[in-house]
Ligand SMILES: [Zn+2]
């Protein structure tokens with residue numbers, strides 16, 4: 001089994017993401033890559049169907065749609081295939 005480093009899908013390699021806090025858009029360190037902008041994926045994984053590989057899950061908080069880390073793949077956009 002091998003793995004390789006790719007640009008973080010969640011923050012698109014920026015290392016930071018915008019989050020809405022009390023209606024104010026603020027930069028936060030990416031929760032998936034910890035600000036590195038890259039992440040390690042295993043080669044035998046498949047694209048997450050829940051978030052369609054984006055690593056993001058849209059949730060509504062007080063009527064504001066905000067990106068959250070996908071609870072299925074943990075924000076990597078990749079999951080282990082099920083048999
Ligand atoms: Zn990231």
Ligand SMILES: [Zn+2]
Nearest residue numbers: 048051070073
């Ligand atoms: Zn996902």
